[in-house]
Amino acid sequence: MLSLSKRAVLMPASPIRKLVPFAQEAKKRGIKVYHLNIGQPDIKTPELFFEAIRNFNAPVLEYALSQGDLKLIDSFREYYKEWNIDFAQDEIIITNGGSEAIIMSMMAIGDPGDEVLVPEPFYANYNGFACEAGMTVKPITTKAEEGFHLPSKEYIKSLIKPNTKAIMISNPGNPTGAVYTKEELTMLGEIALEHDIFLIGDEVYREFVYDGLKFTSLMDIPGIEDRVIICDSISKRYSACGARIGCVCSKNKEFMKTIMKFAQARLCAPTIEMIGATALVHTAKEYFEEVHHEYQKRRDIVYNALKNIPGVVCEKPMGAFYVVAKLPVYDAEDFAKWMLTDFNIDNETTMVAPAAGFYATPGLGKDEVRLAYILKEEDLVAAMDILAKGIEAYKNR
Amino acid sequence: MLSLSKRAVLMPASPIRKLVPFAQEAKKRGIKVYHLNIGQPDIKTPELFFEAIRNFNAPVLEYALSQGDLKLIDSFREYYKEWNIDFAQDEIIITNGGSEAIIMSMMAIGDPGDEVLVPEPFYANYNGFACEAGMTVKPITTKAEEGFHLPSKEYIKSLIKPNTKAIMISNPGNPTGAVYTKEELTMLGEIALEHDIFLIGDEVYREFVYDGLKFTSLMDIPGIEDRVIICDSISKRYSACGARIGCVCSKNKEFMKTIMKFAQARLCAPTIEMIGATALVHTAKEYFEEVHHEYQKRRDIVYNALKNIPGVVCEKPMGAFYVVAKLPVYDAEDFAKWMLTDFNIDNETTMVAPAAGFYATPGLGKDEVRLAYILKEEDLVAAMDILAKGIEAYKNR
Numbered sequence: 136m137l138s139l140s141k142r143a144v145l146m147p148a149s150p151i152r153k154l155v156p157f158a159q160e161a162k163k164r165g166i167k168v169y170h171l172n173i174g175q176p177d178i179k180t181p182e183l184f185f186e187a188i189r190n191f192n193a194p195v196l197e198y199a200l201s202q203g204d205l206k207l208i209d210s211f212r213e214y215y216k217e218w219n220i221d222f223a224q225d226e227i228i229i230t231n232g233g234s235e236a237i238i239m240s241m242m243a244i245g246d247p248g249d250e251v252l253v254p255e256p257f258y259a260n261y262n263g264f265a266c267e268a269g270m271t272v273k274p275i276t277t278k279a280e281e282g283f284h285l286p287s288k289e290y291i292k293s294l295i296k297p298n299t300k301a302i303m304i305s306n307p308g309n310p311t312g313a314v315y316t317k318e319e320l321t322m323l324g325e326i327a328l329e330h331d332i333f334l335i336g337d338e339v340y341r342e343f344v345y346d347g348l349k350f351t352s353l354m355d356i357p358g359i360e361d362r363v364i365i366c367d368s369i370s371k372r373y374s375a376c377g378a379r380i381g382c383v384c385s386k387n388k389e390f391m392k393t394i395m396k397f398a399q400a401r402l403c404a405p406t407i408e409m410i411g412a413t414a415l416v417h418t419a420k421e422y423f424e425e426v427h428h429e430y431q432k433r434r435d436i437v438y439n440a441l442k443n444i445p446g447v448v449c450e451k452p453m454g455a456f457y458v459v460a461k462l463p464v465y466d467a468e469d470f471a472k473w474m475l476t477d478f479n480i481d482n483e484t485t486m487v488a489p490a491a492g493f494y495a496t497p498g499l500g501k502d503e504v505r506l507a508y509i510l511k512e513e514d515l516v517a518a519m520d521i522l523a524k525g526i527e528a529y530k531n532r
Numbered sequence: 533m534l535s536l537s538k539r540a541v542l543m544p545a546s547p548i549r550k551l552v553p554f555a556q557e558a559k560k561r562g563i564k565v566y567h568l569n570i571g572q573p574d575i576k577t578p579e580l581f582f583e584a585i586r587n588f589n590a591p592v593l594e595y596a597l598s599q600g601d602l603k604l605i606d607s608f609r610e611y612y613k614e615w616n617i618d619f620a621q622d623e624i625i626i627t628n629g630g631s632e633a634i635i636m637s638m639m640a641i642g643d644p645g646d647e648v649l650v651p652e653p654f655y656a657n658y659n660g661f662a663c664e665a666g667m668t669v670k671p672i673t674t675k676a677e678e679g680f681h682l683p684s685k686e687y688i689k690s691l692i693k694p695n696t697k698a699i700m701i702s703n704p705g706n707p708t709g710a711v712y713t714k715e716e717l718t719m720l721g722e723i724a725l726e727h728d729i730f731l732i733g734d735e736v737y738r739e740f741v742y743d744g745l746k747f748t749s750l751m752d753i754p755g756i757e758d759r760v761i762i763c764d765s766i767s768k769r770y771s772a773c774g775a776r777i778g779c780v781c782s783k784n785k786e787f788m789k790t791i792m793k794f795a796q797a798r799l800c801a802p803t804i805e806m807i808g809a810t811a812l813v814h815t816a817k818e819y820f821e822e823v824h825h826e827y828q829k830r831r832d833i834v835y836n837a838l839k840n841i842p843g844v845v846c847e848k849p850m851g852a853f854y855v856v857a858k859l860p861v862y863d864a865e866d867f868a869k870w871m872l873t874d875f876n877i878d879n880e881t882t883m884v885a886p887a888a889g890f891y892a893t894p895g896l897g898k899d900e901v902r903l904a905y906i907l908k909e910e911d912l913v914a915a916m917d918i919l920a921k922g923i924e925a926y927k928n929r
Contacts, residue, residue: 136728137728137729137730137758137759137784139640139641139786139787139790140639140640140641140642140643140646140697141643142639142640142643143639143640143641143786143790143793146790146793146794146797147793148793148796149598149793149796149797152598152796175594175595176592177592178592179591179592180591180592180593184593185588185589188585188586188588188804189585189586191582191585192582194576194577195573195574195575195576195577195771196577196581196771196772196773196774196775197572197773197774198572198773198774199774201546201549231628231632231776231798231802232798232799234797234798234799235628235798238798242537242539242540242664243536243537243539243540244536244537244540245537246537246538246539247644247666249537260796260797260798260799263793263794263796263797264797267639267794267797269644269666300537331533331534332534333534361534362534374592374593375593376593376594376595376799377593377594377595377596377800377802377803377804378593378802378803378804379628379799379800379801379802379803380802387534389536389540390536390540393536393540393543396540396543396544396545396546396660397543397660397664399545399546399549399657399660400543400546400631400657400660400661400664401628401629401631401632401635401657402629402631402657402773402776403774403776404776405628405774405775405776405777405802405804405805406774406775406776407585407774407775407802407804407805407808408802408804408805411804
């Protein structure tokens with residue numbers, strides 16, 4: 136029998152894209168759908184990106200270096216310096232988005248059967264990346280009531296087994312919006328030292344931290360530089376998701392040598408997008424200030440609207456552009472689907488992402504949804520109003 | 533002990549890029565190096581690509597569909613129709629170059645410990661892709677004296693074990709320049725049916741077939757459509773290596789569903805490069821005729837020069853833009869290195885790729901090199917002249 140691999144069967148489909156057919160059906164019926172279900176920002180990509188691309192005039196679109204265009208690597212180095220992080224040129228390798236940075240990192244540190252610990256709820260595609268590497272994501276459960284902050288050191292240590300190769304965090308957190316404190320990261324550093332494991336930091340939302348809170352990178356924790364891996368991307372920072380330009384950075388030379396072997400096998404990242412990305416480092420401070428201001432405003436709209444819906448549980452999210460909220464419903468996936476199939480207000484409805492797909496522990500998150508606040512103010516206000524009325528109507532069905 | 537994965541250790545470094553430091557050293561000493569070691573063509577990328585990119589004017593560089601831009605998929609469909617191959621829209625998924633198409637295909641059909649049979653010498657990165665999937669490439673040895681054509685059906689069948697998941701071919705062949713006959717492909721089809729395994733066709737050099745020979749695709753063999761996987765790329769066809777746009781195509785629905793799950797996990801291929809690639813389907817016939825004419829001329833220059841070097845063994849390569857030749861030296865890697873460190877004519881030398889890295893069987897190919905005929909006529913003539921004199925001088929050291 137012609138058969139596919141076990142991996143093919145185990146590989147999870149995207150839980151975020153699961154309800155897309157129902158949204159398409161709704162649109163066919165003439166319903167306008169507010170998409171709070173995906174992390175595609177509406178913010179303009181800096182014009183610098185497009186200018187650089189328009190000015191590209193080499194006659195041949197050649198392979199780039201496997202490591203990535205050196206000018207782009209230097210532009211990342213310049214960027215990190217502003218965060219007081221010092222990476223040498225050979226400590227950065229350009230990847231096809233943050234996604235490839237994470238896949239390669241997992242492949243470099245784990246073999247089939249190995250595990251990586253991740254605070255749950257977590258970015259659902261971590262499961263897919265782990266599956267590709269033959270590894271398993273083991274959850275460190277965190278709770279809406281606690282703003283999705285980490286449990287005790289003792290508890291996290293109790294989850295570590297001989298085949299645990301790393302702890303991976305998304306900070307600021309997708310889907311939770313949680314921003315880890317320096318104390319939390321120091322604790323993770325201690326655990327990594329005590330158990331001799333890697334720490335992978337998915338820090339693509341570094342700029343998106345609100346209310347004057349200071350972001351702390353894993354690179355800011357002294358004494359663990361040999362075991363920290365930073366996965367990064369320009370996607371959210373410059374609203375350039377389609378460029379698929381990311382990078383993996385580490386001071387661990389053996390790790391970087393391995394990443395380089397993976398990078399060589401697939402030859403290089405896309406040349407034109409790298410040229411656009413290189414220009415982005417010169418993006419004006421005002422751009423970030425404006426974007427930051429805009430997102431903080433959106434965060435407030437969503438959070439305040441949620442707090443006004445009876446029965447909703449959520450702490451104020453401090454970063455990224457997501458929030459996970461517990462809704463007063465039994466099955467958030469059924470609710471999210473119902474919003475698309477059975478509910479609308481003046482031919483408009485709101486699409487949310489059921490949060491169960493962000494949990495590894497069966498049964499958790501069943502009554503939770505993730506909202507991405509990636510729409511402009513007036514749309515967000517309308518979307519949240521529809522959501523509130525939808526919850527009310529769903530309960531009274 | 534903080535340790536990397538077994539895969540990290542097993543992962544091969546690129547044998548093609550191994551001698552690069554010696555070339556860099558030579559250049560520092562003022563030596564001009566003719567690069568016959570890499571497959572980076574000097575042919576101009578059609579202007580259509582750059583025009584399309586310059587005309588891109590969406591304000592936000594958004595994620596594309598995970599499957600790939602539908603217009604690009606349709607342009608591939610149009611392209612295949614000209615080859616009398618009919619793919620539906622859901623039978624094509626856009627990948628980050630042909631590389632990702634192959635990695636994903638391997639991951640979809642094989643688990644750690646499984647094997648894929650490949651005629652050797654083969655494109656060295658197949659080893660890396662297999663390693664990432666935890667699989668092993670098992671060689672079907674072919675010989676320079678036989679123009680690298682396939683051995684008997686009986687012999688190939690004898691190599692198949694219960695954990696053999698597929699036979700993969702590069703056709704036209706990188707690094708051999710061999711073009712498989714319809715009879716050879718039919719034989720592979722019979723084997724695939726008899727043993728219920730997949731056939732993966734890396735057909736990125738489809739256009740590069742010389743002397744009026746007709747290219748046959750695995751898709752042209754009737755009765756095996758459920759087990760054929762085509763891995764493709766625009767890199768060589770349109771001299772757009774840096775775009776990293778490829779695709780994986782199959783009529784096997786379960787296989788394509790799996791590829792779609794891998795595609796969703798890494799979100800999408802680069803948006804801008806897809807826009808450029810979509811335009812390429814309208815490339816004028818004259819472009820291909822000119823390129824084809826140019827490469828056939830280059831092939832003749834290289835082949836004729838090789839035949840005039842005493843002791844060299846090679847059959848006339850019929851496709852791609854490579855040739856593997858047996859040289860009258862004991863250790864071709866040492867020779868290739870020596871050409872960079874100890875030899876030059878009027879401060880010019882030629883760089884070739886030692887072929888041992890293209891073999892899986894230890895010891896094979898030690899006296900062989902791969903030449904890529906990707907330079908313009910006068911440079912190629914000079915490079916081959918230097919190579920001939922280098923071989924002579926190396927023998928008389």
